[in-house]
Amino acid sequence: MNDPYSVLGVKPDASDDEIKRAYRDLARKYHPDNYQNNPLADLAEEKMKEINEAYDTINKMRSGGGGYSGGGGYSGGGYQGSYHHQQYNSSQSASLYNQVRQAINMNDLGRAEQLLRTAPTQDAEWHFLTGSLAYRKGWLDEALQHIQTACNMAPSNAEYRQALLMMRQGGQAYRPYGYGNSPDACDLCTACMCLNCMCGGCGN
């Protein structure tokens, strides 16, 4: 295993607080929420595991000195990058859709596409899976359209609704400290505009 201190990016003589802060920052960065349905979710999960292990190792090493107080709060087990199993009316499409979900989870997009083409009907689940497949490919516009259709056809399905909400938000990613939220973006726009005015003024 790698040196736990270098995994957390701290020096071996860092204080307990510094280590905790470094751990929290990294856990925030690789948090499963930032990688929902993301094709790279497995890599983020691996990173998360690595940091958790490093943090535990350091705490165990230091617990002899009495500095350690309690766990960090993030556990790797909370999130499953895979789709849930669902019940369907028709057993034939049920097994087909399960195969599609499996193929998508294993990143075998070609197979998922082929399977979806053989589906007898285009019901809500078909649209949802087609949308999920498009999302994996990075085709975000078509993904949104299909997930929207799925939601229209089955408005009570929580899984579809959640996916639609995520798409409408434009996804989510970790934001490092200092690259703020919308206020910063606003500042940016005004800064651009100011520059532009000055430029226009001088140009004449």
Add this chain to the structure above:
Amino acid sequence: MFGYVRPWRDELKVCQDRDYQALYCGLCRTLGRRHGLVARMFLNYDFTFLAMLLDGGRPETTRERCPAWLWCRKKTCAATAGLDGAADAATILSYWKLRDTVADSSFWRGLPARFLSRLLRRGYRKAAAARPVFDGTVRDCLEELTALEKDNCPSMDRTADTFARLLAAAAPPTGEAARDRATEQLLYHLGRWIYLVDAWDDLEADQKTGAYNPILARFPAGADRDYLRTTLRHSLNLARSAMALLELGHWEATVENILYLGLPAVEELVFTGRWKAVNHRDRRQDP
């Protein structure tokens, strides 16, 4: 290419800005060394970004005479291992873009591009020999794109996909599966973003001339600005989540600046119609 991929320099530290400028000059110098003076004319910011992704090492700098100042002035040039790969990719793409323009235009209109591509051919051959796989991908993707444009393809994802796949292939494989996957996703969504932002930038012109525009084809009744910006933000978020998985070493803060500040600023300028003016002004200043 397009020159959209640049940092928001107000928010760079002085040392980061200095290194970024040195890398830009270093890319120019590498283009000259590997592919000749003509290749240097196609220098742009986008491939400086690629060079940062390819190598995280601390750059070594030298002082070199700059042809843009008629060799009178010296500039600091950075040298990193990523520059060779970025320079090869830049020349291959510049060459095929020129050939694409030649194929798309009438004889007289295509003449300047024909002339430039002729001048670039020697450099291109060297670059293609170094990166045969990328060369093939660029050719295939641009051919696909031309075919989709001719069919007036109504799916903007499908046309954006050709350019995104092209850019995703720009990073040579390192053999580390995790790193390659993350780099590929980052570049794919950067490519998608570039393609759609450029499409918006050309929207008015294409409306007048009747040329193919993926946004017009997707929204024949009028483009939904908010919808487009959401899908662009989504691509940026997917690129950012890929970046978080990469170890970018020395360039991490600059790449972060580009993805979190530089690209949104460019997008804002394009969507408010001020991009061309600002870009023109920037070009007159040096990086």
